Amino acid sequence: MTIKTKKLINAPDDIIPEFIEGLVGAWPDLLTVEGPTGRAVVARNGPRDGKVGIVIGGGSGHEPAFAGYVGRGLADAAAVGNVFASPSPQQILDAGRAADGGAGVVFLYGNYTGDVLNFTMAAEELAGEGTPVRHVAVTDDIASAPFARREERRGVAGDFFVFKCAGAAADLGEPLEQVEALARLANEKCRSMGVALGACSLPQTGTPNFEIGPEDMEIGMGIHGEPGMRRVPLASADAVVDILMEPILAELELHNGDSVAVLVNGLGATTQLELFVLFRRVHHILEEKGIHIHARWVGEYATSLEMAGASVTILKLDDTLTRLLDHPCRTPALTVATEPAPQASAKRSVRQVQAKKTAVKQDHTLLQTAGSITPKRFRSMMANVAAAIREKRDWLSELDGVIGDGDHGVTMDIGWTAVSAALSELEANATISETCDVIAQAFLTAVGASSGPLYASAFQSAGAAVSERLNLDGPAMAAWVKGMGDGILSRGGAKPGDKTMLDAWVPAGEAAVLAAGEGADENAVLQAATDAARAGRNETATFESRRGRSAKLGARSLGHIDPGAASAALILAAMLET
Known part of the structure; x- marks a missing residue:
């Protein structure tokens, strides 16, 4: 019999916005929310002109981390992700823009694949707006990798000390490079x-x-x-x-x-x-x-x-770290001394953000029309994927619970629910390439975690591979499937055999290209891709994890299929079914 746990919540999908509303309501003198995503919790008297901004963040479920450490003398803003899932780049950008006082921003987060991907993407965009950005991934967990590979270690409770020291350095007026250096020093001297x-x-x-x-x-x-x-x-x-x-x-x-x-x-x-x-x-x-x-x-x-x-967790102190640890701060979760040290200025200017460039619409008269997979049919395929993911959500999460944190099905369902909403507002004459760009943005904004950036890159790459097509025939369908795997390869750093979604997407792409080369039509190409993805999914049970959270399990990951590969095979099967 499956054991069901009890929680004092309303609708599970509403838990994060309701949590944020309750947190800010409980600490109205310390906290507020800024930005269109509603996921950036900001210190009311933290960000100010001339001070390096400190942005922390990660998945929910770790309370009081991360938003509980927002306040004067510590973090200026926190990006709040879904439960056990990194915040998305847009959510991190909201926090970064709110924390920016003109002296640059430092991103601090645990060393998890999803956090690294999402914070890196946000840093690239924030830097593109003219804000200098540094980021430090906390790696205090001794158990997760040997000393020789300590840069691979996870960030756990050591976040507490790294955030405290970096926040103090920024509050004392240290420049960007020094704040980063002191955050790295605290990370180096911390073990859990x-x-x-x-x-x-x-x-x-x-x-x-x-x-x-x-x-x-x-x-x-x-x-x-x-x-x-x-x-x-x-x-x-x-x-x-x-x-x-x-x-x-x-x-x-x-x-x-x-x-x-x-x-x-x-x-x-x-x-x-x-x-x-x-x-x-x-x-x-x-x-x-x-x-x-x-x-x-x-x-x-x-x-x-x-x-x-x-x-x-132990932090080995020297005079510098001791001074930073003792520096006053006031946040919901941590107060050191009675009041933060007085500041010369608490002025905060309104930040101007550059407008994004609008995408250029494709000229449909120049696109190739051969093939039975029209833009309308492609959107139907995507709708069927969303339904299939929703149906198998708990199964995917169960697979992930064995070797990971148990949220893969939930995360994918959140992403595909957002995709469904975005597709419902898409112009009727949007091309497959344009549809893929919309899917990529919807996934990236809604999901965070590692799946967000990876599937955003996948759909962007797949859409670009068929950008000259109106409809998809056999070769174009193969190019699209291969483009999905290429996009994931370009963003994630994993490779086939690492026990990830690539172990389904890469063989699927190879089988699709081979079938198209032999003259198969789009249906047969998709059938070949689906069969290869299923075989790749099953083969992951024989692999030892080398990427993501399950990589820390070593031989304990053997005998279990990878949930990312399972959802990849599910996507292709749902497309074929349509």
């Missing part, structure tokens, strides 16, 4: 390890992301509800802290006389009673080694919905 005792559940699914026995625990889990690096028998609090602290102490090379800051962080369902027991052992270990605790925080600072468990 975590343990999970139970799974969490997404609001849309209401089922636990993974199963764990009553006598087991997961060592080295992240903050997205995913399993840890290894499963071991449940141990005492002291034994757990010993396991977590050993690699932290070794990597930071802590010695007698060193000074540190400590964060013992609950993941959402761990009591204060337990957290202080954990801190007790951390304190004993450091005291025995002659290491001074300069500052300590115990509580919920970077959660994973209702996951049971905790993490320990």
Whole structure:
């Protein structure tokens, strides 16, 4: 029997805007919302002329991160994504524009594929508007990659220290390059390890992301509800802290006389009673080694919905980091001292944003008309894809829950729901290429996560591949399918064999091109692509993950098909069915 969890929510699709409304309503003196997406939470007295803007962000479900750290002396704005999904570039742009005081902006986020893709795209656009941008991905999680590949590590509760230090540097008037350098210094001196005792559940699914026995625990889990690096028998609090602290102490090379800051962080369902027991052992270990605790925080600072468990984060201090950590700030989740230090000026000018160039309409008289897949039929195919994704949403999320954070079906459904809405407003004579551009923008704006930029690039590439066509015949259909895979390859950095959606899209493109070369019509080309995508999807069960959140699982990812490859095969099958 499937266990269903209980949550005090209204409609799951409304949870993020309702959360933001409640947060801002509870802290009206500190927070406001700016920008057309409604997802940029901004400090009322944070952004100001001449100060470097600090923008943080990521998926929801980690409260008080990220919006809880917006306020004077810390972050100027936070971009709020869907549950466990990165904010979209447009949502990040809203936050970046709000934080811009003319001295540049620093983006800070956890090192996850979706966040890296979306923040990078937003940084490129913001820089194109004339705003200097730097971005730092936090990589404090020891368990997620060995020291030699520490640039691949995830950002977990260490976000807390990196955000605090960078926010203080900006509030003190440091220039852009120095704020970036100090954020990187805090990241370099910060290490975390975590343990999970139970799974969490997404609001849309209401089922636990993974199963764990009553006598087991997961060592080295992240903050997205995913399993840890290894499963071991449940141990005492002291034994757990010993396991977590050993690699932290070794990597930071802590010695007698060193000074540190400590964060013992609950993941959402761990009591204060337990957290202080954990801190007790951390304190004993450091005291025995002659290491001074300069500052300590115990509580919920970077959660994973209702996951049971905790993490320990240590920041090794020097004089510079100590000064930044002690600098006053006032936010909903963190107050240091009573009031932020007085500033010479709090003036904030109205920011002017350059108007976007309008797309040039295609001349239909110059387009090739051979083939039975007309623009109208293509839109019907896309509508059928949206319906198929909605029908299989929970199945896709279940696949993702085994090796990821359990939100892939939800994320794809959000994207295709946005596509359906965009297509309903599309001009009747829009070409297939123009339709693909609309789909790309709808996906990018609605989804965020890694799927947003990847499918936006895919549809842009596929549309460009058939830009000279009005209708699609066999070769054009093959070019479109291959264009989807090419777009993903150009944006994501993964390759076939990494256990991603590419393991379905690339063989689909190859099979489509081969079929078209043999004279197959558009229907037969799409059939060949669909068959190849399904075979590629099934083959991912034999691969060990090398990209995304599941890459941290190593051999534990074997035997499970990749949810991204599953949704890719589903898209092509729905197109063929139409």
